[in-house]
Amino acid sequence: MGAPQELFYRFQLLPVHGIPFMKPIADNWDRIETFQAKPDDLLIATYPKAGTTWMQEIVDSIMNAGDLKKVKRAPTHVRFPFLEICNPSPVPCGVDVLEETQSPRIIKTHLPYELIPKSFWEHECKVIYVARNAKDNAVSYYYFDLMNKTQPHPGTWEEYVGKFLKGNVPWGGWFHHVIGWWKARAKHQILYVFYEDMKEDPKREIRKVIRFLGKELSEDLLEKICQHTSFKAMKENPMANYSAMPDSVLDQSISPFMRKGEVSDWKNHFTVQQNEMFDAEYQKRMEGTDLKFRCSI
Ligand SMILES: Nc1ncnc2c1ncn2[C@@H]1O[C@H](COP(=O)(O)OS(=O)(=O)O)[C@@H](OP(=O)(O)O)[C@H]1O
Numbered sequence: 617m618g619a620p621q622e623l624f625y626r627f628q629l630l631p632v633h634g635i636p637f638m639k640p641i642a643d644n645w646d647r648i649e650t651f652q653a654k655p656d657d658l659l660i661a662t663y664p665k666a667g668t669t670w671m672q673e674i675v676d677s678i679m680n681a682g683d684l685k686k687v688k689r690a691p692t693h694v695r696f697p698f699l700e701i702c703n704p705s706p707v708p709c710g711v712d713v714l715e716e717t718q719s720p721r722i723i724k725t726h727l728p729y730e731l732i733p734k735s736f737w738e739h740e741c742k743v744i745y746v747a748r749n750a751k752d753n754a755v756s757y758y759y760f761d762l763m764n765k766t767q768p769h770p771g772t773w774e775e776y777v778g779k780f781l782k783g784n785v786p787w788g789g790w791f792h793h794v795i796g797w798w799k800a801r802a803k804h805q806i807l808y809v810f811y812e813d814m815k816e817d818p819k820r821e822i823r824k825v826i827r828f829l830g831k832e833l834s835e836d837l838l839e840k841i842c843q844h845t846s847f848k849a850m851k852e853n854p855m856a857n858y859s860a861m862p863d864s865v866l867d868q869s870i871s872p873f874m875r876k877g878e879v880s881d882w883k884n885h886f887t888v889q890q891n892e893m894f895d896a897e898y899q900k901r902m903e904g905t906d907l908k909f910r911c912s913i
Pocket residue numbers: 662663664665666667668669670752755756757759760845846847848850873874875876877878881
């Protein structure tokens with residue numbers, strides 16, 4: 617990105633239709649809301665830290681039929697424009713980058729369902745949504761907020777658990793996000809994938825993505841993609857591990873972007889009391905939905 621260090625600081629959160637966003641996103645909301653999608657745009661939508669980068673690498677590997685030279689052409693944040701991201705000038709906003717991006721475009725977003733620009737639905741665009749259990753998602757987001765110098769500081773873990781449950785974090789609440797996109801499956805072409813399923817049987821989940829994209833790949837290529845998108849391979853791949861981002865934005869000496877990549881790491885962080893409080897709130901907020909997560913596999 618090459619932006620001068622002083623451009624980046626921890627942005628305040630401002631509400632957009634009741635959802636907290638970092639100030640540059642809120643300031644540019646009109647341009648994001650009126651973004652014009654194209655019919656062959658593919659959205660990879662997630663709550664932050666749910667497995668976006670992993671799915672991006674899988675989709676790019678499929679689209680390039682396992683040609684890893686092509687897949688390693690550029691870092692993740694260059695290969696996949698981030699729809700709503702906005703930084704102070706001269707760093708371009710996602711909507712500006714997208715205007716210059718050739719189709720078919722594969723677009724990253726963390727927007728909750730109801731804030732997706734309407735043109736995506738008018739063009740019946742496909743969406744791959746990745747969801748991760750709330751406890752591991754919270755732990756991953758906590759470490760990310762420590763190392764991402766543009767997001768509000770998370771405070772202590774104890775403080776952060778409360779903020780996460782209240783949805784007082786960038787892109788708002790986990791419950792609202794995962795349930796909103798779950799319900800949206802009834803109306804749109806959405807493949808809803810779980811991080812825990814990807815960990816349990818990556819080949820099975822990659823096959824689902826191949827089918828959803830209308831592609832056919834040999835078992836050998838499937839194996840190759842599976843290897844290339846393993847946590848170990850991605851952690852070592854400079855085009856997938858965000859090492860191309862300057863330390864002034866992502867300080868990987870605080871916490872690596874490819875941190876653990878596990879299910880159940882929450883058990884190393886939640887106290888018994890925090891876990892009971894979280895479970896009680898979880899039960900209330902998930903009541904009435906048939907959306908089920910696994911906190912261990
Ligand atoms: N290949 C693979 N396998 C398993 N896990 C993986 C993989 N790639 C990324 N990750 C883990 O996903 C977490 C980052 O989430 P996102 O990519 O959604 O982050 S972001 O929202 O785009 O910033 C972050 O999770 P934590 O390690 O728990 O923090 C990454 O390590």
